[in-house]
Amino acid sequence: MAINIKRPNGTEDMLPKDAHKWHTIEKITRETAESFGFGEMRTPTFENTDLFLRSVGETTDVVQKEMYTVMAKETKFTLRPEGTAGAIRSMLQNGLLNEALPQRIYYITSCFRHERPQAGRLREFHQFGVEMAGSAAPAADAEVISLAKTILDRLEIKNIKLLINSIGCPECRAKYHEALRSYFSAREDELCDTCKERLEKNPMRLLDCKSPICKEIGKDAPLIIDYLCEECSSHFESVKKYLTKLGIEYEVDPKIVRGLDYYTKTVFEFVTTEIGAQGTVCGGGRYDGLIEQLGGQHVPALGFGMGLERLLLVMDKQNCDFISPKKCDLYFATMGDAALEKAMELSKQLREFGYCAEYDLMGRGLKAQMKYANKKDAVYTVVLGDNELEEGKAKLKDMESGEEKEVPLNDKFVLCFEDNYMNKMMDMIEEDENGGLLFNFNGEEN
Known part of the structure; x- marks a missing residue:
């Protein structure tokens, strides 16, 4: 079962x-x-x-x-x-x-x-x-x-x-308590059982009762502000x-x-x-x-x-503004084990700089990987296969504009990615209509 x-x-x-x-x-x-x-x-x-x-x-x-x-x-x-x-x-x-x-x-x-x-x-x-x-x-x-x-x-x-x-x-409230007891005692039989107990112990609690009957009785009760x-x-x-x-x-x-x-x-x-x-x-x-x-x-x-x-x-x-959800900054679509290993290496470097990087862990085909990248709302994608590894460079694709730029797959990869990323971020920063906080598209305060 x-x-x-x-x-x-x-x-x-x-x-x-x-x-x-x-x-x-x-x-x-x-x-x-x-x-x-x-x-x-x-x-x-x-x-x-x-x-x-x-x-x-x-x-x-x-x-x-x-x-x-x-x-x-x-x-x-x-x-x-x-x-x-x-x-x-x-x-x-x-x-x-x-x-x-x-x-x-x-x-x-x-x-x-x-x-x-x-x-x-x-x-x-x-x-x-x-x-x-x-x-x-x-x-x-x-x-x-x-x-x-x-x-x-x-x-x-x-x-x-x-x-x-x-x-x-406590001094002025004691006088107020007496006024409340006098007021509610006249209709004690109509009070709920809880309020009957409160009448002696803590009559102010009667004013906070959720019972419709007690609320109605309390409408004309004395006001504390008159006893201060x-x-x-x-x-x-x-x-x-x-x-x-x-x-x-x-x-x-x-x-x-x-x-x-x-x-x-x-x-x-x-x-x-x-x-x-x-x-x-x-x-x-x-x-x-x-x-x-x-x-x-x-x-x-x-x-x-x-x-x-x-x-x-x-x-x-009220449709108030929220910080934007954190997006996947870069998704690596990989073809083959060598490409996966390279994606792991480059992702580790990006994450050390605070970026969100992902690569395929499901053994999907290239088309399915790109569909996944779209669902994750990835900002950029890079396709890695044997040709890219052999040439030592790949295409960095802006998923919003479709624009592609060539980036090296060596120790300069992160710097090249960051240069493209920062240019895009500067374009997306907007000041809110009240001149308040500024947030980039990854929800970070500037």
Whole structure:
């Protein structure tokens, strides 16, 4: 009986034909983060479960319903459902917070949540994230938001709206919790079972409930922005001032609370209506108490996460430009063993100079080899047979124009090829319409 094993539900394969799209996002996010002074961090795929219980919050959907947790002997491990907790754990464990502040790190990582799969919401998904630890200044909030906005601009994503809010500090949030409890208690019987539990433990979670009934009840709930203390209100006003100074348009949405418990003060989202219900492509904010909560000293911090799959959905929808896929620079069509050996030798030399070179490994005839070269979108081809080997020269064919030039099959071959290649490349470099990055036809930045 044949075995038909498929990938797990809620996961996706990245195929070679789509790799250039991922590389575009990864390249721009990395380079933009580094231009803001952020350095890369990589953390384990799984952490001790207690890390997420203490940071994300036991009353969140992530902890209650979505985490992938395994028991290894007597220890519980959980596949990371988000990037911040592991990054902060790493900062503490490796002493980064004892170094010059603020600490600025970024990461590109996979995350895991057991959710109902749909477009833009997978069980394994990928995030670009940043964390800044050490600054309580509202200018730091504006800096992090500016980084996110710069990335979206460099990806040429349009029709994205920035929504901001403040959810206050523990002091003003305590008063807000009481107002929420009073409001929702009047209709407690109509709440879902999960929200009935949250009503006492963490009433702000009711505002994030996905139940249509709970959403409807929460439409007229009190707003946190009306309960901010003087310090939190002043902080929020300064954030708005700095965003205006940076030319970043925003809209205050007093109902944004984010889905994780560690947030304080500023929270924000970049949203679009172009990919259906999962329209948040970036979300973040400040979490001034998290480091202390995980056993460190009180160090203010903030950050954001961007879903790479959602960015790809938006970019495809808007026909955004991607780095061109890497092509086969030169394909050798060979006839006979001697020609194959020469192709191997010349390919090795080309690869040492960074070019992509291929030759036949299937024993095809010449016509089939040329058809393969076309399918691979080879930039150039060279036919090698006994005559070419005997004369010590061959024809380098430009597969786009059909133009042929003679090249020697000796130690000058690579130089001759490179001369033709560079002339062609210079003709193909185009500046994008916004005067942004330049890419040649092999997807390399110039």
